[in-house]
Amino acid sequence: MAEFLTEAKHRTGAQSPxxxxxxxxxxxxxxxxDPELRLAIxxxxxxxRRIALYHFGWEHADGTPAAGNPGKAIRPALVLxxxxxxxxxxxxxxxxxxxxxxxxxxxxxxxxxxVMDRDTTRRHRPTAWTVxxxxxxxxxxxxxQALALGLLAEDPHPAAAPASARLAACVVELCAGQHADTxxxxxxxxxxxxxxxxxxxxxxxxxxIGCACAVGALYAGAPGEDVAALDAFGRxxxxxxxxxxxxxxxxxxxxxxxxxxxxxxxxxxxxxxxxAALTSGTPAASELAELYAMPYGKEGEAQDGEEIARTAxxxxxxxxxxxxxxxxxxRMARAMHELSRAVADPAEAGGLLALLEYVTRRST
Amino acid sequence: MAEFLTEAKHRTGAQSPxxxxxxxxxxxxxxxxDPELRLAIxxxxxxxRRIALYHFGWEHADGTPAAGNPGKAIRPALVLxxxxxxxxxxxxxxxxxxxxxxxxxxxxxxxxxxVMDRDTTRRHRPTAWTVxxxxxxxxxxxxxQALALGLLAEDPHPAAAPASARLAACVVELCAGQHADTxxxxxxxxxxxxxxxxxxxxxxxxxxIGCACAVGALYAGAPGEDVAALDAFGRxxxxxxxxxxxxxxxxxxxxxxxxxxxxxxxxxxxxxxxxAALTSGTPAASELAELYAMPYGKEGEAQDGEEIARTAxxxxxxxxxxxxxxxxxxRMARAMHELSRAVADPAEAGGLLALLEYVTRRST
Numbered sequence: 001m002a003e004f005l006t007e008a009k010h011r012t013g014a015q016s017p018x019x020x021x022x023x024x025x026x027x028x029x030x031x032x033x034d035p036e037l038r039l040a041i042x043x044x045x046x047x048x049r050r051i052a053l054y055h056f057g058w059e060h061a062d063g064t065p066a067a068g069n070p071g072k073a074i075r076p077a078l079v080l081x082x083x084x085x086x087x088x089x090x091x092x093x094x095x096x097x098x099x100x101x102x103x104x105x106x107x108x109x110x111x112x113x114x115v116m117d118r119d120t121t122r123r124h125r126p127t128a129w130t131v132x133x134x135x136x137x138x139x140x141x142x143x144x145q146a147l148a149l150g151l152l153a154e155d156p157h158p159a160a161a162p163a164s165a166r167l168a169a170c171v172v173e174l175c176a177g178q179h180a181d182t183x184x185x186x187x188x189x190x191x192x193x194x195x196x197x198x199x200x201x202x203x204x205x206x207x208x209i210g211c212a213c214a215v216g217a218l219y220a221g222a223p224g225e226d227v228a229a230l231d232a233f234g235r236x237x238x239x240x241x242x243x244x245x246x247x248x249x250x251x252x253x254x255x256x257x258x259x260x261x262x263x264x265x266x267x268x269x270x271x272x273x274x275x276a277a278l279t280s281g282t283p284a285a286s287e288l289a290e291l292y293a294m295p296y297g298k299e300g301e302a303q304d305g306e307e308i309a310r311t312a313x314x315x316x317x318x319x320x321x322x323x324x325x326x327x328x329x330x331r332m333a334r335a336m337h338e339l340s341r342a343v344a345d346p347a348e349a350g351g352l353l354a355l356l357e358y359v360t361r362r363s364t
Numbered sequence: 365m366a367e368f369l370t371e372a373k374h375r376t377g378a379q380s381p382x383x384x385x386x387x388x389x390x391x392x393x394x395x396x397x398d399p400e401l402r403l404a405i406x407x408x409x410x411x412x413r414r415i416a417l418y419h420f421g422w423e424h425a426d427g428t429p430a431a432g433n434p435g436k437a438i439r440p441a442l443v444l445x446x447x448x449x450x451x452x453x454x455x456x457x458x459x460x461x462x463x464x465x466x467x468x469x470x471x472x473x474x475x476x477x478x479v480m481d482r483d484t485t486r487r488h489r490p491t492a493w494t495v496x497x498x499x500x501x502x503x504x505x506x507x508x509q510a511l512a513l514g515l516l517a518e519d520p521h522p523a524a525a526p527a528s529a530r531l532a533a534c535v536v537e538l539c540a541g542q543h544a545d546t547x548x549x550x551x552x553x554x555x556x557x558x559x560x561x562x563x564x565x566x567x568x569x570x571x572x573i574g575c576a577c578a579v580g581a582l583y584a585g586a587p588g589e590d591v592a593a594l595d596a597f598g599r600x601x602x603x604x605x606x607x608x609x610x611x612x613x614x615x616x617x618x619x620x621x622x623x624x625x626x627x628x629x630x631x632x633x634x635x636x637x638x639x640a641a642l643t644s645g646t647p648a649a650s651e652l653a654e655l656y657a658m659p660y661g662k663e664g665e666a667q668d669g670e671e672i673a674r675t676a677x678x679x680x681x682x683x684x685x686x687x688x689x690x691x692x693x694x695r696m697a698r699a700m701h702e703l704s705r706a707v708a709d710p711a712e713a714g715g716l717l718a719l720l721e722y723v724t725r726r727s728t
Binding site: 044046047048108112115116134135136138139140141142143145146147149150153154160162164165168169171172173175176178179180182 | 408409410411412472476479480498499500502503504505506507509510511513514516517518524525526528529532533535536537539540542543544546547
């Protein structure tokens, strides 16, 4: 596993064949899923359509058309690529509506999470609640959930009902994950265990990525154990993604992440590397706990950069960075193992592996 | 129609055979649907289960068991009674899960509406957001919507998919209705038309009552035109209910409504009789517009009761009360006409007529 990561580090993003393959898959996904999404959203009543079109980047706040920047479409890409890996091009084609449904669920949770977390920026634009208010952002999210499950209810494919049941169960898990996340952020830095934060990350990030892969497998007519293996593949991939996202949130290059350096630390976020560090029992853990107990910015702006650097160093010295990278590698190994159980032929697994590598190797 | 209402007024609530029949139907509905609801809610993750059990009145805020006061179950009663009317006892039995799904959707909207409207009391208890906070009330609502559509996705009955598609489309309409309601409350009293407020009431109240009846018809295997007639029956019944609810909100006996007299007027709510009065072009309409333009309570507590009485009188003199009662009677006539298209035998329509009379004749 260590060699895998070492080798991966030697490749630069642009030249990696996997990275190129992933980019092609994502672009092709957008081209096939966007028309389904637009069709569904255009059928909404005017008030809900307007908010959805803004959120997806297809309209400006004043209702004029916009170029659109509706995210990377990783989840629908996983639906289609899993369907193709297990059932060929016909299964991919059959799963288009389900891919749109998964993307709608993802965006419903983004609309609601932004309201709850008071996040003001999403995909480089003001979040919907800052433009339309809390009420309309909540209602648009509710409508997108209904639209997603309604799409599947209208789909005559035999996989539609089990896919819908899985997606509905996944929404419940996403809600529990978001609850755990917000509840955890209100607790003291010493009160959160590593198990808790891993369970939360699996519910909040792993569940929908696993569900996307499982839905693709269902549309390929795969047997139950392959659907379960694809779900497990996605969950492990999702956790690896979250671990690396958290590492980037602390040590990533602000020019590439688009977020100020150390903003997660400034917000005292109990991210995975931070909780690993806090629970490490090292002297650096005590130092980190002390820093986290103080509200950020207490010492004035001149000290802020220095404080963030000290905090990041404490996480690193307490082993949080290494732990997260070893965990991420371990999760990727588990993901590949699960995938190999359902898709024995490496050629057929290629697309899913490219997406796995894409989501877990960004700007670290 | 006038005779219908006159006759209805002569009957007192307790002695009316329809009222007794409705009470029996509602009690029987609770007895058959509550176990389905409990089963679904008990399967939620702990954090979401706790909020749902509180909202349904099955637990106190501290998690200890409560007697439960989970509403009147009118919507699931309509599902089951429509199924029985068109398909007999076997259809009623088959529709139990769908009835629970409709009740879950209703309760998801209550959880979210209470957050948006900042309502602090629901079924004589503090609303969920006042106990658990906005975030958890929103998440529990999201989870209940998923639970509802998930129940239908797991139901092997051939009506489950079309019922799920209808219920999902209904959620979208409910969202648009709630949007219109909140947007309208922010506008000036002279800026709202009667058409707008009728459309809003149909979306917010009529849609789910119509959907409940249509879902029952689907589980009875009824042909498309009967499903549409049952939907129209429920929509008209829902509008009649809303009209009478609005009349009660102004002239109802506070001892029977549980709300202070004239609280809708004090809140300057643009209810149906108020908008009818405001748009009547009468001198009383101008007086009402002037009263509504002033914030309530401006003149001190001693004047409040007098002001509410003056406002109620202005609505009445501008014809708002008569209009609402004539409209309600008209909607009930339309409802009965729609019902007779799908259920020719009055004996089979009896249960639905009893429920129609129950919801439209409370404490007026």
